[in-house]
Amino acid sequence: TIIPLSTPARVTLLIKTELINCRFGPGTVYQSVNKLREGQSLQAVGRNAASTWWYIRDPGNPGDFCWVSATVTEPQGETDPLAVIQLPFVTVTNIKLRVEPNRITVNCDQFPQTVFFEAQVTTNGPALFTWRWEISTGVSSDDDTLIFEEAGTQTINEVYQINAPNEYWVKLHVLTPNERVEQVNFPVSCTQ
Template sequence: MKKKNLFLSILLIIVLSACNLPSGGDNAGNSNSTEAPIDDLALTVTAQALLLNQVTNTPEFTATPQFTATPEFTATPSVPQVSVTTNTNCRTGPGVVYDLLGGLNVGQTAEVVGKSSSTGYWIIKLPGSNTICWLFPQHATVSGNTANLPEYPVPATPTPSLPAAPKDFKVETKICTINGITLKYEVTIKLTWSDVATNESGYRIYENGAEIVTLDENITQYTHNTTIAVVPPPGSPLIYTYTIEAYNSTGKSNQKEVTVQCQ
């Protein structure tokens, strides 16, 4: 019995050893098993390459547009306004034959209440008052919508009247310098007065009865250069007389007079 068991044990060992011995077929199988991982690696790399090719290219970065500020809205004045580049008279109608009511000065703004398309004048409300008058348009700049402004008819020409004479006519300054060669005084005088007329076209100034200058309306001063002969003693110094008057299409005012002499 022991021999039988011993035999069986030896036989079992031989069988088990035979199972572990390498064979030709096993070597071929081992060769294939070595190549298989290489093939698997190649397939893996190829698959990854295909996957990479399938990846959608990342789009190029598109810069966000810079914000452009919207210009601030400047509202058009609902009520038309007017300003001037030169102090401008405002009258009861379109022209110097109409009475002067006031004026619009540089730096001031007035409300425009009407227009006269036939004359080009603007009808305005004087600043600080409710006086309505006709503004000479040459130096005027109007802002706002004027399309709906009412048209003003030209008023009847007022009955002509003489302008008022200027007041306070005087010699404000006087300079007399003797010229030793000509034996005459070289004289510079500054004449001033108050403008009280509302319908004058201008002023005329005379020296010893001869007109020396014509001035525009609303002028209140004039500087004049002249010569006065030197009269040696015992003669009396010469006296020069200056007169001024306001005028318009109707005529002229009374004259005002001053005298000048150099000693």
């Protein structure tokens, strides 16, 4: 006897307002990944537990999915059979790391010199961001934490003293929500 597999529920949605965001997760705290226009037909394949957000096939990115608010769409069928989808795993999606100054040339008797590390860190949703600075001299900072209440970019920085000429690097080591390392090199030289 052949037992037919059940087909996952799908519901067509119509957009009710001029322009809506399709987001990485179910809420305005998540990054917008696409903009959709009024009258466009969407295919919902899931929902959040409260049925306030629909998980849809992203019409602008075939094979991808995103979330739209139930308040800006009109279902063309019963939504209760839609699967409840778990919240997405939020990640650090971009890091812009810089050192100021990015090159030092001074007289050899002008040490120590101070450098400034700055990182602009972007997440695609709310997250607990944990990191540490690692420097080629073997020094590492204590782990530090910052809360991202929504998708976006926040800036972190650190100051460090250089005591001699060398080819240095600094790494921003992201520990959570996803492990990631970004590195910048900066040469320090001196003249007699």
